[in-house]
Amino acid sequence: MQRRSAQAVFAPLRHSPAYRLLSERIERRILDGELKPGDPLPTEQELAESFGVNRSTVREAIRLLEQEGLLVRAAGRRLQVALPGMGSLAPRAMRTLVLEAVSFRELWEVGVTLEPRAARLAAEHATDADLAALDENLARTEQVLARGESYIELDVQFHALVAKASGNRVLMLAREPVSLLLAPSFERLRLTLPQAGRRNLEAHRRIVDAIRRHDPDEAEGWTLRHFVDFQRGYRVADLDIEAPVEWPQPGISSFPAATTETEETP
Template sequence: MASTPLFRRIDVAPAYQKVADAIEREIINGRIKPGEPIGTEQQLVEQFGVNRSTVREGIRVLEEGGLIRRDSSRRLQACLPRYNKLATRLSRALILHEVTFRELFETSMTLEVASVEGAVERATNENISELADNLARSAEVVEKPAALAELDAEFHVLMAKASQNRVLQLAREPAAQLFFPTTEMIVGGVAEGGARLVEAHRHLLDAIRRRDKAAGVLWTRRHLQDWRRGFEKIASLDRSVEHTYMEHAYAARQ
């Protein structure tokens, strides 16, 4: 057993980290609200009593974490971390861990089903009209794999949004970012692929309109199974989401 400690553990965190932590605390605690300015670098230098280089290193940490950003004039302000940016990091992590498409597929199935269930229960009229708008645009590009794939990804984002569950929105994002870019390859490689995709979306939207959960789940399953069948024609589910594919998705995002 440890004897009662005589001294507190002394803090050896480097200064830039302390700067970052201090600012982070203020934002997390709500003392600095999203959108409010943090102050100039010079002001931070004076407040913390450290060098500007040190302040700048701390700022980089927070900037990368999405807690602060620079507005149009490059001044610092607090902000709400965007799911999307963080999800990109996570997707990258998944790549490096060499996850397989099977893992991606299984998890996406779970999350998309949950997503549609939520949407059926709680979609607002605005959500529905966004989905309808997406569907209309999809129907127009049914023969263009690249455009259709992009709209497909958007459709599923909109459905997650319609679920009114932000935790779910966040949870599905990393997998979706890796999952949906393959849609283009699949739609392009399967006869009637585009038509089947739009058809599935149409039934999904219909299910949401009619508040028919069973139909929503059914068509989500079919939709993803279609993806899976298409995918297995061009690659193995058990291959890892490779670096090569990563480069592809990566270049497209830039």
């Protein structure tokens, strides 16, 4: 019997580029708490000397960490450790879902589970500031509807505000990519069914009223009805619930830029 060569048995070892290894080392120090949000990062020269690499390697590692939202440029262009905002985390999951060609149905099945739960928790934990933000969203939606403009971004923001009021950060992160990817589907529904806007606003008002009264059953129930109505409208409009979702239009976000403090670069 012919023996296989060592080359045939063992695949060659592959090493990550030095800049990626350095990026992982710095990321580990951040995750371990050695470097905390707001802490300044050592200079390029200090990092190069500490890790025994050249400055170009350091610059590439820093670029990766900035893309991940773990580093931002502070005053004087000095790098500091940052807490990634929602907008920094959701796009990676969204890209995967779009490339997997997930359908409206799949997203809706998750949304109809997470959003009612968020509303229930919001009714239990919402603060006066949370309610003020929700009231402002309702008022702006009313104005946009009166002008006949798209209210989709305000709808996305409404559900993000409810999730924020829940006080559960894991829930906020879990629902974010699903909510953003449902936006194009909702826009198609808006263009097909003129009555969708008013029905949407009325449901939002009912949800906020239940949250204000600290009635978790009502808040959860109205959110569930709201999402069931969403799917029903999709069928009435004869839209394909199995069609792959699309990337949302530019500018769609869960929170206005001015209120997303963790995403701004000082």
